[in-house]
Amino acid sequence: MLLNLKNIYKNYGKEPLIVPVLKDISLEVIQGDYVAIMGPSGSGKTTLMNIIGCLDRASTGTYLFEDEDISEMNDDALSDLRLNKIGFVFQNFNLLSSETAQENVALPLIYAGIHKEERNHRADVALSKVGLQDRTTFKPSQLSGGQKQRVAIARALINHPRILLADEPTGALDQASGKQVMELFKALNDEGVTIIMITHDASVASHAKKILHIIDGEIIENKQGGAA
Template structure:
């Protein structure tokens, strides 16, 4: 088991009012799974994603990621775990506009202390893996939306993380580019990459092999098109 959330609650304080967002959420993900967490705006899926991504802490509950008790880690230890174990893909790509594709992809490696020459080699291989071997020196302004998201996926994968965590990965793309990104996710999952994808779109969620629906801070299980019985 690579991810194990048990009895997670998350409350926010608004003046004197306590607002519950997540209510007794339990979720496990095995290595190599492809899971979609689907819910409408305000359902709590972003809060859940932030907790899974070690960007926020729950009010109560337990969370183990790759065997580590996340909630006992100090901030620096949490940053190290995030760097080693999670690759993030965002709807808005979050690329550095003045840097080339290969420099964007190499960024996590610089945080990890990898030498410059090795960073470029590994970043180039990551771009080749997502079909952008001929775009390594292009800047984001020279790339289409789908290509930008491929760069973001390459950056997320370059450190060989335990989990690829994708937040609305097709939200800023046209339908054709979105379909290509979903095909890429399928290929990565077939290679053994564990994927947890956040989406509000049932058509995108159906591409996963397992669907977790979140409604009013509570989760319900289902299956995607790729599910096996």
């Protein structure tokens, strides 16, 4: 088991104004999985993703990442885990505007202490993988939305994370580039990349192997998706 969340609750605020946001969420993710999380705005999807990505901690419940209990890790251990084992993709790409595609993709490798020549080489390989081998020297302002998201995906995968987490990755894209980005996620999953993705789009979710519907912080439906 890659991820195992059991009876997760998350509250925001303090007494006497506690706001329960996640209620009794349980979720198992195996290697090679492709999980789509759907649900209305404000239902707790990003809160859940932040907990899965170890950007935040649950109020109660247990979370095992590769059989290790997250609640027993200190913040440094958690940030190491995040750097080495989790790739993130966001709706608004989160690229550095002053840096080229290659430099953006190579960024996580700086933290990993890899020297420049090797970093640039690995970034170029990752950019080829997402079809951007001829855009390595372009800055974000010179790229389309779909291309920016592909740069972000290359960056998320540069460290070979155990899991790729994507929070509405097509939310800022037009339909055609959104479709291309979705096909890329599907191809990556076919190659064995484990993915959890938040999406509003049912056609996007149809690629997933499991679909989780969240309403008001609760899983109301947990089913197998349509992917072969």
